[in-house]
Amino acid sequence: MVENSPSPLPERAIYGFVLFLGSQFGFFLYCLWAYVPEEWLHSVGLTYWPQKYWALAMPIYLLVALMVSLVVLFGINMNNTAPLDSVDNITDVFAQGQRSDCYRKGGIPRLEDVSISEVNKMFYLSSET
Amino acid sequence: KQNHDVSSAMEDEALSNISGKAISLDCQTHSSFCREFTVSSPKMSIGKVMVYTCSVWLLAYGVFFFTENTTVLSSAILITLTGMMLHIHFVKVDHESLLVIGSLGIQLSSSYASGREVTTFIEMSRIKDIVINEAVYLNQIIYYLCVLLKEPSEPNVVSSVVPLFQSSKPRLNCLAKVYKSCQEILSKCQ
Numbered sequence: 001m002v003e004n005s006p007s008p009l010p011e012r013a014i015y016g017f018v019l020f021l022g023s024q025f026g027f028f029l030y031c032l033w034a035y036v037p038e039e040w041l042h043s044v045g046l047t048y049w050p051q052k053y054w055a056l057a058m059p060i061y062l063l064v065a066l067m068v069s070l071v072v073l074f075g076i077n078m079n080n081t082a083p084l085d086s087v088d089n090i091t092d093v094f095a096q097g098q099r100s101d102c103y104r105k106g107g108i109p110r111l112e113d114v115s116i117s118e119v120n121k122m123f124y125l126s127s128e129t
Numbered sequence: 130k131q132n133h134d135v136s137s138a139m140e141d142e143a144l145s146n147i148s149g150k151a152i153s154l155d156c157q158t159h160s161s162f163c164r165e166f167t168v169s170s171p172k173m174s175i176g177k178v179m180v181y182t183c184s185v186w187l188l189a190y191g192v193f194f195f196t197e198n199t200t201v202l203s204s205a206i207l208i209t210l211t212g213m214m215l216h217i218h219f220v221k222v223d224h225e226s227l228l229v230i231g232s233l234g235i236q237l238s239s240s241y242a243s244g245r246e247v248t249t250f251i252e253m254s255r256i257k258d259i260v261i262n263e264a265v266y267l268n269q270i271i272y273y274l275c276v277l278l279k280e281p282s283e284p285n286v287v288s289s290v291v292p293l294f295q296s297s298k299p300r301l302n303c304l305a306k307v308y309k310s311c312q313e314i315l316s317k318c319q
Contacts, residue, residue, distance in 0.1 A: 081265050084273060084292045089264045091287055116277075117258045124261065124305050125312060 030055075090116055144303045146170070147271050154303050162231030162314055166307050168297045169224040173242065178213070185209050217242040222296035229311055231318030235259075235276065237293060251291070253318065254281050259293075259311045261304050272301045274308060 033041075034055035041049065082088040095113040146152050155167040189205030192198075221242040228236040234252040241247075257279040263272050276291040294304075 078267070084264055084266065084275070084295070085290050087287055087290055089262055090275075090277065090290055096286060116260050116262060120258075120260045120308065121312075124308050 142302060145300055147266075147269070147298045147300060152297050152299055152303070154299070154306065156306070156310060162318060163229065164310055164314060165226060165228045166310070167224050167226040168294050168299055168303070170222055170297045172223070173217075173221060182209055182213075214243075218245060225294050225297055227293055227307070227311075229314050231314045237291070239296065249291075251276065251278065255279065256315075256319075257284075257287060259308065259315060261301070261308050262290075271298065272304055273298065274304045 033049060034052070038052070041047070091113075098112050100110075100112065144152050144154055150171050152171065153169045155169070157165045157167075159165065185205060186209070189201050193201045218241060223240050223242050225237070225239045228238070230236075232253055234250055235256065236248060236250045238246055238248040255278050257277040259274065259276050261272055262275050263270055266273075273295075274293045276293065277287045278289045278291065279286060280288050
């Protein structure tokens with residue numbers, strides 16, 4: 001049984017270094033493709049590459065998508081928040097379906113949701129101290 | 130006979146709404162089973178109205194100065210006037226009240242600054258309880274008083290929720306007073 005722990009291991013160090021080298025090499029290839037004129041690439045024989053327009057467009061698209069997704073995430077969160085007049089703020093399917101079976105004399109009662117009316121009574125109607 | 134109790138005069142604490150503006154709570158006990166609570170929002174200050182209209186008209190005059198078009202001026206005046214009228218008729222709530230009559234029902238009413246009143250009556254057989262609940266509202270968690278409604282056929286299930294004092298949004302100290310007072314009546318008459 002292998003334990004999952006976030007501690008550093010030799011294998012993880014190797015994976016990290018391989019990813020680092022790979023990403024630096026990928027960036028070098030991208031810069032190479034972006035800067036080398038098309039005629040040189042054609043003369044070598046490499047003809048089927050994307051238009052140079054994408055050398056600028058792709059990073060810009062990615063950055064704009066990042067900005068928009070930040071705003072959209074915030075918006076989705078606000079959209080999913082239940083409004084003040086929704087029953088989801090009071091109870092839900094699981095709380096309504098819980099069984100209140102009779103417990104044995106002297107035993108510990110089963111763990112269950114306390115209804116909001118009881119919670120209010122405990123907080124606001126019990127002795128004012 | 131009638132017991133009138135303005136809480137801001139009785140106790141030393143000043144009641145405020147969730148943004149910190151001062152509000153006032155007025156509890157009237159009409160009889161042993163009938164009570165009315167009125168929460169009043171702060172009134173519109175004349176200074177703020179004047180600042181707003183002056184800035185809008187100065188802006189319109191500035192645009193007129195550059196474009197030499199008189200419709201800018203007249204449309205700015207028209208928009209300001211209709212905007213203010215719509216605001217005081219539909220948006221600005223002057224006070225909200227909750228009238229609890231034991232074994233009959235409760236009545237919620239909001240009056241707007243133009244005098245318009247919107248009233249809702251809920252009969253006692255549909256009311257399960259009046260509680261203070263906490264919920265997420267925009268970027269904060271607020272306490273609000275709400276009425277839990279039930280269908281007469283299923284008395285243990287909360288069918289819907291009606292939040293109270295939505296425009297004035299009082300803080301917990303005000304809500305706790307109203308809650309305790311309501312529970313005295315509801316516990317006798319349910």
